[in-house]
Amino acid sequence: MKKDEVPQDSSNLESAKLKELCYAVDEDGNYTTVNSSGWDPKTIALNQAIEEINARIANAKNRVLKKETSPIEYYMEFHKMDLSILASYVGIWSWRIKRHFKPTVFNKLSEKTLQKYADTFDVSMEQLKDITKHGN
Incomplete structure (x- = not known):
């Protein structure tokens, strides 16, 4: 060009x-x-990608509020991470993080494990446990 x-x-x-x-x-x-x-085509593609990301975040938020998943999934989506990236940040195997998506498992996590997630997502423990307190 x-x-x-x-x-x-x-x-x-x-x-x-x-x-x-x-x-x-x-x-x-x-x-x-x-x-x-x-460049218009690139702008359209970026806008579509951003819309998809926002939809994934909203979906994860709704699932947390319905107690179908844990706040970890919401924060992972909010920070535009996938399981392998999150696993590398918190130092926990991906399959274990996926288990932590289950609200019953999440509610039994140790303070040490929860703190790893809170530090990774740069939120307080209170915000980690209750996404309605997350100022997004």
């Missing part, structure tokens, strides 16, 4: 006063960097 053809469509970057760095070819045929405010 030529330097003067780099897209400058409106996007989420504009509202944050950010620019995306792109590579383009200048008048002499050399690669150079150009700032772009956005």
